Amino acid sequence: MEVVTRIAPSPTGDPHVGTAYIGLFNYVFAKRHGGRFVFRLEDTDRQRYQPEAEQRLLEMFEWLGIEPDEGPELGGANGPYRQSERLEIYRRHADLLLETGKAYRAFETAEELEAMRLEQKRLGRPLGYDGRGRSVPREEQERRAAAGEPHVIRLVTPDEGEVTFVDRLRGEVSIPASEVRDQVLFKSDGYPTYHLANVVDDHLMGVTHVIRAEEWIPSTPLHVLLYRAFGWDAPEFIHMPLLRNPDRSKVSKRKLDTSVDSYRQQGILPEALLNFLATMGWSMPDGREFFSVAEMTERFDIDRVSLGGPIFDLKKLRFFNAKYLRDLLPLEEVADRVEPLFRAAGYEWDDDDYLLDVVDVLRPRAETLMDLVDQAGYFFRDTLRYDEAARKQLAAGQSHLQDVERELSMLEFFDYDGVDDMLRDYVQAQAVGMGKVLMPLRAALTGTTQAPSVTDLIVILGKEESLRRIGAALTFIDAGLPDDDPQRALEEEKARKAAEAEARTSHKKSVGAERAAKARASGASEEGPR
């Protein structure tokens, strides 16, 4: 029999990491067994329904590359895939239960139910619907319903005995039947509840394995009873551990960022998020921790799922992301992904080799794509702001800057080795520490003291731009190193921009194509994620 799994999110709020997590495991399980993965929209809650949520959900899976085989947009043999479009089906099935006496119409108002709850609480009795509506005669039920009295449809559940089901990961789970309430199957607004809709749909859509979160275990007996009432075989149940907040409660947006869109905006890569999620409760048989969804699928074994609820650790997610950024993805790939973000930040460049060079030297320092955007600023700005540490370096390095400016302008072989030799020769001739020369230079080139190797910076920026920046820094020093007072800094920038405008011809020219080629040839990053 073909394996069929599903992800059945409800369109409320932001696309949730838990949905991605459960979706991943359903997808991988189905693919591992050559089966199908179905996307079904559980939009039976009219209060919480958000129209844009469906599209965002679909986009999330698209971004992740977890593509359903059937769903609301791509269709399939078992549609429709929106529960709101299947109301007639649920109606029919509810009627079936009504006719066979396995369900009944209940007429309690919200106030009555609330009073019942309070009474139960006061007496210390078990909470939940007590089945009082069962005693209303059938004829009366039908008559009141026909008269248009609002009501719900509830399942008749056994009062004694136990309900048992098998969870693939836990074995037999039994629960006293008295714990299972006469749950609402149909709400008074004409929509089915999750319980009814999910059982009916899973059966009709041929779902063979229900992989869902652990929080569903308590209502599984009810589902089992429903399958029984319909005379259907239940699918196999596999309850995944719940993702946890740092305090071990189940993930919630109050305590953790649960929005996949948010991570996406922060520059988290889908590969990294997926890989990270995969390690939540699952591990490769060979202990590998970096792997693609395809590789996971190849080796997937649901029985290797561990049951302790894993904490969603942002630090580790960022580590995974950094790993993909600097090691697992080819340079070109990272550049492709960051390019639109650079453009959005207003960065411009003439030659794609320049972009490649920038990403190449920056990515060991970045954990997310946004880090790259933040750090790349000085590669694309005409006018630098010097932070405090940089100003200090400039103050101490004026003479070295003047010397290097001269040396650099005379340099004939402007490639990595040429620049590097020049710098080293100069430092040696001066008989000072490298830092004494390079830190002021770094400050002049970037406006900050935390940046890539000075040689790399000079080679990437190019002779002309490097000289221009050193000159600007010297001017800045002459101006007495004005501090970061916003107003003054603004005027300062304005004046400098005007002055530079005419002196400048073209800069930001890439001289780094050669370097990039070299890096690509020697780098081991051509194979992509593994």
Next chain:
RNA sequence: GGCCCCUUCGACUAGCGGUUAGGUCACCACCCUUUCAAGGUGGCGGCACGGGUUCGAAUCCCGUAGGGGUCACCA
């Protein structure tokens, strides 16, 4: 509170009767070094507790404790 699930370093996990309990993140130290990173090396740190079963338990059983979930006309 009732019911149910879970329990190996701070975190993610390997282990499925015999291991000096392994790896990764984080943290710390050292190395590299031109700052910051990255990288390399090393370190810190764990089988919740108590009973059994067994020649032998992290591994099997029971109990206790702790954590979590759930008790809606939400999913």
